[in-house]
Amino acid sequence: MLSVEEGSVLKRGGKIMKKKINRRDFLKVMGVVGMTASLAACGDSGSSSAAASSTAGGDDGVITISYWTTDRHDQAYLTPLIEEYNKTNSDNIYIDYQVYADNYSQMLDLAFSTDTAPDVFKLSGTDPLEVQVDEKKMLLDLSPYMTEEYKARFWDGAFVQGINSWGDGIYSLPFTASACRLFYNQDLLDRVGISAPPKTLKELVDDATLVTKQLSSEGIYGIAGNYKSAMSAVMRSIDPVVQVSGGTCNGFDFKNGKYDFSSYREVLQLFREMYSTGVAFPGSESLDIDPLRTQFAAGNIAFYFSLSHAEPGVYQSQFPTDINWNCCQIPSLSGNTDGVQNLWFGGSDKAINASTKHPDEAWKVMEFLHSDEVMGPYYTAGLGTVMIKSAVEGAEPPASIETMPDLAIGANDQNWPIRPAISIEGEDYSTVAVQCIFGLKDIDQAISELNDRYNNAYDKSVADGAKRIVYPNFTAKNQDTSV
Structure with a gap:
């Protein structure tokens, strides 16, 4: 059954109310695909669905602009600000703010297919x-x-073709960004005599091995990964190491216009050295990220890779811990930054429905949500690494970045160009990479097979009309996309 958690709807007078909507149209559509959708808290009194936009309040002339998002962690911060905006703005705009959890992508597709999509919404990324x-x-x-x-x-560089820009148009505004970092337990490093976090991947292997050798009798291990989800784990560990080492992004070679996973070879070999030889936390192949964080908070893991925007809040509220933890830049093969790291997300967040009945008012809501007055304190509160320069420059840095400077997004964290959209046969590269890490596949053979399958799929895409992407002057460090 497809279900969606009730969205929180801000009603007039600053009160939070919830209201079930008429599901007839939604059930009819979902019945076609054999699924049932439950949608709650959408629209004003008298509305039968999450209407794209409506004039609320009878004859009072107020325009309701619906705003959908999945960002539950922003709700406590944004709710009073939106309430105040609804009471005081001079444009007769009322923001109908709704926060969804599971199955947001399906709900958004369903809303567009039934002409009930919101005016302003967070992109689903599907x-x-x-x-x-x-x-x-x-x-x-x-x-x-x-x-x-x-x-x-x-x-600078916030607007990128294929991410928030397409052709001559701009379709989404930059909001926040996140990049991968190596997180570590300083207490454990002190115990085994490691003076500084690793700068090379080989140093990480040696450090993790030392921790495990000295402390595994206490249930403490050198490294862990959330490899239950291959894509999530590879994107926050293998991929960024390859990128900062001067390799490709998701295997695509922009300079030559083809897939080439050879830059993954040495990285996979070193990860295999940790994960298939007993250095890593037992069961890493079946760990999700939150169980991993639980073990880290308990002091049982020395190193793991994760996201700059997420971990400070995780250890403040979700898994409070007394350990002395910190983070550092992603280690590379050489110890130098030979390529920039692709942002985990950055550049694309909120958009306006092309069919909105009130585009000017929807844009005013976008201006409000991206204003310095909203985003400056948001940054200071440590809720996200904000991509709005004017908001950040006028705000105090969050305490987390003051104490852990490497949490900040820097010049070596950037959006890479958009990669080709292809449909491959067989397992994707992240699944194969995890199999290599745990010794289930030969690395050289796996890379050869990946190159064949991905290039076959890309060649077919080009034969079907896609333009081959070739940037002759492109490098992982200086991403020249001229042709």
């Missing part, structure tokens, strides 16, 4: 930008609303 723009006609071009002065509020 379709490439060009599909949402050209094929599904979901997204409004924001560029007519954006002056050069407004665009200059964002960090």
Whole structure:
């Protein structure tokens, strides 16, 4: 059964109320695919669905702009700000703010298919930008609303073709970003005599081995990974090490316009040395990230890879801990930064429904949500690494970045160009990478097979009309996309 947690809807007067909607249209659509959807808290009194937009309040002239998001961790911060906006804005706009949890992508697709999609919404990330723009006609071009002065509020390089821009249009505004870091327990490093966190991947192998050798009798191990989800684990560990070592991003070689996973070889070999020889926390192959964090908070893990935006809040509220922990930049093969790390997310977040009845009012809501007044304190509170330069420059840095400077997004954390959209046969590269790490596949043979399968899929895509991506002057460090 497909279910969606009730969204929180801000009603007039600053009260939070919940209301079940008429599900007739939704059940009819979901019946076609053999699933049942439950949608709650959508719309004003008298509304039968999560309407794209409506004039609320009878004859009072107030325009309701619906805003959907999945960012539950922002809810406590945004709720009072949106309540205040609804009471005081001079544009007669009321923001109908709804926060969803599971199955958001399905709910958003369903809403668009039944003409009940919100005016402003967080992108789901399930379709490439060009599909949402050209094929599904979901997204409004924001560029007519954006002056050069407004665009200059964002960090350099914040607008990227295929991420938030397509052709001459801009379809989503940069919001927050996150990059991978190596997190470590300083107490354990002190115990075994490690003076500084590793700068090379080989140093990480040696350090993790030393911790395990000295402390495994106490149930303490050198490293762990959340390998139950291959893609999640590889994207936060293997991929960033390959990238900062000067390799490819997800295996795609922009310089030559083809897939080449050879830059993964040495990285996989060193990870295998840790995970198939008893150095790593037992059961890492079946760990999710939260059980891993629980063990780290308990002091049982020395190192693990994760995301810069998430961990401070995790150990403050979700898994409180007394251990002395910190983070450092991703170790590379050479110890130098030979390539930039692709942002885990960054550049694409909120958009406006192309079919909204009130585009000007929807844009005003976008301006409010991205304003310095909203995003400056948001940054200071440590809720996210904000990509709005004007908001960050006028705000105090969060305590987490003051104490752990490597949490901050830097010049070596950037959006890579968009990779080809292909459909491969067989297992994806992340699944194969995990099999290599745990000794289930030969690394050289696996890389050869990946190259064949990915290039066959890419060649077919090009034969079907896709343009081959080739940037002759491209390197992992200096990403020149001129042709």
